[in-house]
Amino acid sequence: MTTTSRSVISSGAERAGRRWSRRLAVLLLPLAVALPPGTADAEYADVVLNRLSEAADMAPVIFPHWFHRVRFRCKVCHSDSELGFKMRVGANPMDMQRLQEGEYCGACHNGQIAWGLENCELCHSGKMGLPTHIKGGHETSGPGRW
Amino acid sequence: MVLLAGLAMTSPAVAQEAAPKHKPLAEDGLHDPDLPGVHMLQEPGDVLGHLPATTSGNLVDWNKAVRDGYIEPRATLLDRGEVKTLDLDIYLPNTGDAKVVRFPHLEHSEWLDCNNCHPVPFAEEVGATPMSMLEILMGEYCGICHGAVAFPLTECSRCHSVDYDDYLKIRDQQRR
The missing domain is CATH 1.20.5 (Single alpha-helices involved in coiled-coils or other helix-helix interfaces)
Structure with a gap:
């Protein structure tokens, strides 16, 4: 050789x-x-939010896109007219204060449309140490694997 | 060695067939099974397992799920809302050796508002937004959603779906 x-x-x-x-x-x-890194166990498009959580001694948030997609069309959360979530993980400057004021997740998670913010552990349910990211790309795909 | 490499490369497909389609949350590698909240949440298999299937992403054909009434996702926060669909196909012919891309507004407008895609990242004029597959793979343009939440970029043929000769016929018909 x-x-x-x-x-x-x-x-x-x-x-x-x-x-x-x-x-x-x-x-x-x-x-x-x-064996690509981060194998196919979590659901496609699950989002880990850990910009602030762990620094405040809370478990990271796991946001399941699939659960919300069954109930709402994309535009409900991703249009400026309603919740205004930018389509990029980490691009939305939310914190618990803003949620309590009815912004972002707080528009629904207020005890009226969905469970209220006092149910901390239902969202803050991730493993400590997970970085903020979205489960996607080729990692969770089917036969068309790269 | 070649045989060994070949065996190792075929193993993911075998492993995927054997594994359950949707892992329980407590075993998904993201949720912490020691936290009590994890066991109160809806399991993906209880929902997604009952929807029309595909082979990638959440293994759900989301468009069929809506079209055939399996799910009725709201179009506004508080009620069902109005869904204004647009039945207009756009063709992207500059695809090198790959087939021509057919972009269906219909399926996209079931889920999205016009202003989710226009004028950023896509100008409304056909051909006015130059983009490359590399940029899409890097998470720009179509790759903002496809590869993150819409079907992944491994599904080449779902977009690159039209033979160039057929595209030329369609284009000529549209010009008439």
Whole structure:
């Protein structure tokens, strides 16, 4: 494989090292394809919100898109005329104060349309240490896997 | 080694068939099963398992679910609201070796308002918004939703669906 002049002038140890790293790469390549990071267990489009939660000793919020999508069309939450959520995780500057004033999640989660904000643990239900992100991309897809 | 690599590469499909379609929340890797709230929430399998199926994303054909009345998602916060659909297909022919993209306004307007997509990120004039597959894969344009919440970008043929020759016929018909 490496029969170039570079390998001739390199030391035996270097050559052995390269050989092993190449073998390791060949071994690990199928693993990398077979086991993409963050496997397919969570539902597609689940959102983890942990910009403020953990710093305030609360579990991160898990927002299930699927649950809300069964009940509301996208535009209800994602149009300026109603809730105004920007379609980018982390782009919405919400905090509990704003929720209590009826903004963002607080427009529904007020004990009238959906459960009130006093039910902390129903939203703050994620594992500590999860970064803010959305479960998506190729990770949760079906046969069309990259 | 090649055989080993081949075996390893086919394993995800086998694993997916064996695993339950929708994991319980307590086992999904995001929820903390030690927190009491997790066990009070609706399980995805109890809902999504009863909707028309596809093979990607939430494994739900959301458009069929609405069209056939499995679900009636509200169009406003407080009531069913009015859904103004637009039955207009847009074709994107500059797709290299891939098939021409057919963008159906109909399915999109079931869920979204015009102003969700117009004028940002898409100008209303056809062809006025240059975009590349790379940008879409990076989460821009179509990739804002497709790959995050709408069907993922691994479903190439759901967008790249029209042969170029057929596109030329459609274009000629539209010009008449």
